Amino acid sequence: MKPNASPYLGFDKDARGVKSLWERFNAGLIDTEERRDTYQQLLLHEWQRCKALGVDVAMTMGRRLSDSEFRLRMQAEQLLLETAVPIVRDVDRFLADVPGIMILIDRSGCALHISGDPRVGEFAASRTGIVVGSQWDEATAGTNGIGTALAKRQPVHVFASEHFCEGWQSWSCCAAPIFDADGHTVLGVIDYTTMASDFREQALALTVSVANSIQARMTMHRELERSRLVTAFSEAARRYPFDDMLALDHAGRLAIHTPSDRCRRIAENWASGGFEGTPAVRETFEVTAPNSESRIGTLILLAKPASYDRVFLPSNTPSSLRDAVEPVKRFGHFLTRDPDTRRMLAELERVAAADVNVLIIGETGTGKELLARQLHASSPRRAEPYIAVNCGAISEDLMESTFFGYVRGAFSGADPRGRAGYFESAKGGTLFLDEVGELPLAMQAAMLRVLEDGSYQRVGSCETQQARCRIIAATHRNLEQLVAQGRFRQDLYFRLKIVQKSIKPLRERPCDLTLLIDQFGDAMRQKHGLPTVQLPPDTRAALERYRWPGNAREVRNVIEAAVLCADGAIGLECLPPEVTRPPETSTEPVVAGTAGEGLAAVRDYERQLILGLLRKYRKVNHVASALGIARSTLYRKFAELAIDQSEFTQAGHDERPIARDGIH
Ligand SMILES: Nc1ncnc2c1ncn2[C@@H]1O[C@H](COP(=O)(O)OP(=O)(O)OP(=O)(O)O)[C@@H](O)[C@H]1O
Numbered sequence: 001m002k003p004n005a006s007p008y009l010g011f012d013k014d015a016r017g018v019k020s021l022w023e024r025f026n027a028g029l030i031d032t033e034e035r036r037d038t039y040q041q042l043l044l045h046e047w048q049r050c051k052a053l054g055v056d057v058a059m060t061m062g063r064r065l066s067d068s069e070f071r072l073r074m075q076a077e078q079l080l081l082e083t084a085v086p087i088v089r090d091v092d093r094f095l096a097d098v099p100g101i102m103i104l105i106d107r108s109g110c111a112l113h114i115s116g117d118p119r120v121g122e123f124a125a126s127r128t129g130i131v132v133g134s135q136w137d138e139a140t141a142g143t144n145g146i147g148t149a150l151a152k153r154q155p156v157h158v159f160a161s162e163h164f165c166e167g168w169q170s171w172s173c174c175a176a177p178i179f180d181a182d183g184h185t186v187l188g189v190i191d192y193t194t195m196a197s198d199f200r201e202q203a204l205a206l207t208v209s210v211a212n213s214i215q216a217r218m219t220m221h222r223e224l225e226r227s228r229l230v231t232a233f234s235e236a237a238r239r240y241p242f243d244d245m246l247a248l249d250h251a252g253r254l255a256i257h258t259p260s261d262r263c264r265r266i267a268e269n270w271a272s273g274g275f276e277g278t279p280a281v282r283e284t285f286e287v288t289a290p291n292s293e294s295r296i297g298t299l300i301l302l303a304k305p306a307s308y309d310r311v312f313l314p315s316n317t318p319s320s321l322r323d324a325v326e327p328v329k330r331f332g333h334f335l336t337r338d339p340d341t342r343r344m345l346a347e348l349e350r351v352a353a354a355d356v357n358v359l360i361i362g363e364t365g366t367g368k369e370l371l372a373r374q375l376h377a378s379s380p381r382r383a384e385p386y387i388a389v390n391c392g393a394i395s396e397d398l399m400e401s402t403f404f405g406y407v408r409g410a411f412s413g414a415d416p417r418g419r420a421g422y423f424e425s426a427k428g429g430t431l432f433l434d435e436v437g438e439l440p441l442a443m444q445a446a447m448l449r450v451l452e453d454g455s456y457q458r459v460g461s462c463e464t465q466q467a468r469c470r471i472i473a474a475t476h477r478n479l480e481q482l483v484a485q486g487r488f489r490q491d492l493y494f495r496l497k498i499v500q501k502s503i504k505p506l507r508e509r510p511c512d513l514t515l516l517i518d519q520f521g522d523a524m525r526q527k528h529g530l531p532t533v534q535l536p537p538d539t540r541a542a543l544e545r546y547r548w549p550g551n552a553r554e555v556r557n558v559i560e561a562a563v564l565c566a567d568g569a570i571g572l573e574c575l576p577p578e579v580t581r582p583p584e585t586s587t588e589p590v591v592a593g594t595a596g597e598g599l600a601a602v603r604d605y606e607r608q609l610i611l612g613l614l615r616k617y618r619k620v621n622h623v624a625s626a627l628g629i630a631r632s633t634l635y636r637k638f639a640e641l642a643i644d645q646s647e648f649t650q651a652g653h654d655e656r657p658i659a660r661d662g663i664h
Pocket of ligand 1: 333334335336362363364365366367368369370371434476516519552553556
């Protein structure tokens with residue numbers, strides 16, 4: 001491997017070194033202290049991911065779809081086949097003497113068409129099961145040209161022992177993704193496979209060039225499709241002259257709409273996903289290509305705009321346009337409509353059962369702990385303890401004893417009976433290390449030892465204990481940057497991120513905002529036993545316009561306070577000033593706010609909310625019950641937010657703060 005070359009694209013592959021790395025990886029002999037170059041780290045990361053996905057390293061034959069499944073794939077990908085196969089055949093004529101095969105794969109990783117040298121084709125089919133209808137995505141077949149190009153969305157060259165499964169290691173696979181006209185959506189992959197000994201340096205360039213040609217021709221087809229969609233839309237508009245109608249293209253993007261105010265508003269908000277109410281769908285029509293089943297798009301006829309004032313009532317919700325194009329995905333209590341986040345949840349669902357460490361990255365309030373809990377609840381350890389620890393909240397002196405426990409007499413001031421640490425308490429279950437980026441370096445070294453072989457000692461004892469818990473870690477920090485600055489151990493980082501997932505902040509998935517507003521509105525209404533609370537359009541619009549630096553947690557807090565303040569309907573006065581401030585005068589940064597800014601905004605809002613309730617009720621008990629929290633928690637909030645409650649409460653009432661020890 002050339003220094004600094006991209007590990008996916010290089011040709012000088014260190015085949016022998018990789019084979020030895022692969023063997024040590026599979027024998028569980030990888031030494032985390034060993035220095036490795038980026039290429040080796042990347043391969044290890046790839047293989048760890050495949051292991052976490054449960055891919056069988058000893059697999060020798062590709063998985064084949066049933067005939068009916070394959071028929072459905074072929075039907076769905078007719079346009080891709082019609083476009084790509086003639087191009088592939090053209091290229092084939094120039095490769096007559098080259099011992100290799102060219103494979104066209106769909107977006108799911110299924111081989112649709114294979115051409116090239118028939119001897120290589122037969123050999124590949126009998127030795128590895130590379131036949132039409134076989135499945136090569138990474139979750140099925142591990143690191144391989146096709147699956148890795150799909151997963152990485154870039155051209156790749158996977159050579160010999162770089163393959164995760166030993167069965168594919170005599171082969172060399174160059175593959176390039178085919179993108180749709182939007183330059184983003186992956187439609188499929190072109191792969192050129194040879195025996196490793198027959199590999200030619202031009203193979204990767206060849207796949208990129210074939211993929212580009214297919215892409216260019218697909219773009220022309222899309223133009224044609226668009227004009228067919230416009231024709232279908234005009235015909236439907238003649239049949240329904242008094243109705244509002246939208247046309248979505250094959251990928252669910254809004255392509256055309258009736259020139260009414262309502263449709264214009266929907267179109268303006270379509271890209272950002274912020275709707276003023278959710279228009280109800282009356283009917284949908286599929287538009288297909290002539291003489292084929294290939295779907296060009298969908299026409300959506302909207303119901304008459306009778307009443308769009310949404311209420312916080314989940315029942316009787318009409319089938320919504322949104323649901324038609326962006327279904328809601330749930331992972332426990334975590335909800336999303338965002339396509340990337342839906343994909344992430346589906347991956348987490350699969351990873352939940354595998355006993356591997358998971359690292360969750362995301363700004364404050366994005367739902368990291370919610371996902372960690374659900375990973376535990378979906379794992380075979382669900383009946384065992386789940387222990388969540390905020391690493392940033394433990395003082396450095398007490399770190400070791402808190403995590404590993406101590407024996408009696410270990411240090412002055414300790415519990416005379418000794419105490420179990422978090423690793424012991426989480427035995428058999430899951431230990432959630434929240435804010436793992438805050439661990440001091442000394443503790444990182446101790447933590448690494450436990451993650452490597454499970455062994456640790458209680459403070460003051462020489463007896464070795466075995467940790468038997470799964471680790472899920474989370475942080476809002478950029479750990480790679482901390483590693484580069486020497487503030488976080490790289491070996492620990494690699495141990496933690498066997499599977500790593502990032503949660504997008506709410507501002508990058510605006511379609512989730514409406515969902516969360518309704519979800520929290522309903523939950524808070526039920527929590528406080530309130531009847532229906534209406535959300536007028538101007539209040540909803542203000543909520544949807546705001547950038548939410550504190551993410552889902554901030555939405556929940558604002559909605560809770562608003563539901564409590566509402567008198568039948570949530571007026572704008574029930575929202576905090578920064579939410580109702582017009583966007584042009586907003587002090588909120590337009591792009592990403594940092595987690596620190598987010599926290600400051602949340603704290604500021606919490607302070608305003610508590611002050612408002614103190615003014616209203618003048619009794620700590622009442623404020624605590626209005627917020628649905630314990631009195632002790634409220635006293636802690638007073639201290640944290642520098643609120644002097646005595647200014648508001650009358651003397652003589654039972655408003656004495658409870659002893660500090662009682663605060664939790
Ligand atoms: N997608 C979601 N769907 C429903 N509720 C959510 C979602 N995301 C977050 N929440 C809710 O938002 C609140 C904050 O979530 P959580 O505590 O998991 O965030 P976090 O990222 O762990 O925050 P921190 O970094 O501050 O620890 C919780 O009440 C959680 O239930």
